[in-house]
Amino acid sequence: xxxxxxxxxxxxxxxxxxxxxxxxxxxxxxxxxxxxxxxxxxxxxxxxxxxxxxxxxxxxxxxxxxxxxxxxxxxxxxxxxxxxxxxxxxxxxxxxxxxxxxxxxxxxxxxxxx
Amino acid sequence: xxxxxxxxxxxxxxxxxxxxxxxxxxxxxxxxxxxxxxxxxxxxxxxxxxxxxxxxxxxxxxxxxxxxxxxxxxxxxxxxxxxxxxxxxxxxxxxxxxxxxxxxxxxxxxxxxxxx
Numbered sequence: 001x002x003x004x005x006x007x008x009x010x011x012x013x014x015x016x017x018x019x020x021x022x023x024x025x026x027x028x029x030x031x032x033x034x035x036x037x038x039x040x041x042x043x044x045x046x047x048x049x050x051x052x053x054x055x056x057x058x059x060x061x062x063x064x065x066x067x068x069x070x071x072x073x074x075x076x077x078x079x080x081x082x083x084x085x086x087x088x089x090x091x092x093x094x095x096x097x098x099x100x101x102x103x104x105x106x107x108x109x110x111x112x113x114x
Numbered sequence: 115x116x117x118x119x120x121x122x123x124x125x126x127x128x129x130x131x132x133x134x135x136x137x138x139x140x141x142x143x144x145x146x147x148x149x150x151x152x153x154x155x156x157x158x159x160x161x162x163x164x165x166x167x168x169x170x171x172x173x174x175x176x177x178x179x180x181x182x183x184x185x186x187x188x189x190x191x192x193x194x195x196x197x198x199x200x201x202x203x204x205x206x207x208x209x210x211x212x213x214x215x216x217x218x219x220x221x222x223x224x225x226x227x228x229x230x
Contacts, residue, residue, distance in 0.1 A: 032217055034217060034218075036221075041223070042223055042224075043118070043205055043207075043221030043222050043223045043224055044157070044205070044207075044219075044221040045221070046218045046219065046220075049216065049217060049218065051216075051217070090156050090157070092156075094217045101159055101162065101170060102159070102217065102219065104156030104157050104158070105156050106154065106155050106156050107154075107155075107156050
């Protein structure tokens with residue numbers, strides 16, 4: 001079965017510094033990978049996805065993610081973090097068998113310190 | 115475009131009571147999902163509908179959970195009787211027809227259940 005791992009519970013970063021949120025995946029076949037963000041008391045919002053093509057994908061709010069097949073990773077990055085980026089970030093992988101079932105990681109709390 | 119609507123936003127019940135959550139997906143979205151998000155964990159799929167048919171309910175605890183989408187539009191998720199471990203946020207999500215290839219789900223704000 002497909003799965004993703006988000007090894008860190010919380011990521012603290014100073015405002016203006018680069019932000020990285022780590023994700024590794026396990027899937028048979030070609031992975032469909034996603035990042036979602038959840039602000040307090042809100043539903044999840046789509047940030048970006050990798051299906052095929054360039055390993056570096058760009059998404060909403062200045063976020064990007066790099067797909068690395070050899071390391072089975074899909075880390076989320078932002079060059080300069082904002083206080084408003086403080087939220088819960090989820091990595092997800094889609095079941096290559098179809099049905100669009102997404103398997104989510106446990107999430108990473110990002111805290112951007114002013 | 116209106117988003118995915120869910121109600122109620124918050125519900126507190128005692129164990130062994132029943133509860134129902136309602137979801138109205140974005141207009142025209144054929145596929146609807148219910149996810150359970152326990153505190154500190156990622157969302158877990160409970161059930162997936164395509165129009166009014168069930169596509170995947172393999173992770174739905176059928177002894178106490180039920181869901182329906184009778185007219186292929188809005189959906190109801192019911193828990194009867196509730197257990198303490200059912201305390202979670204129940205998220206509804208939908209995806210437009212033809213959007214399955216993108217995998218981009220549109221989520222509602224969720225219904226937070228506390229079972230005492």
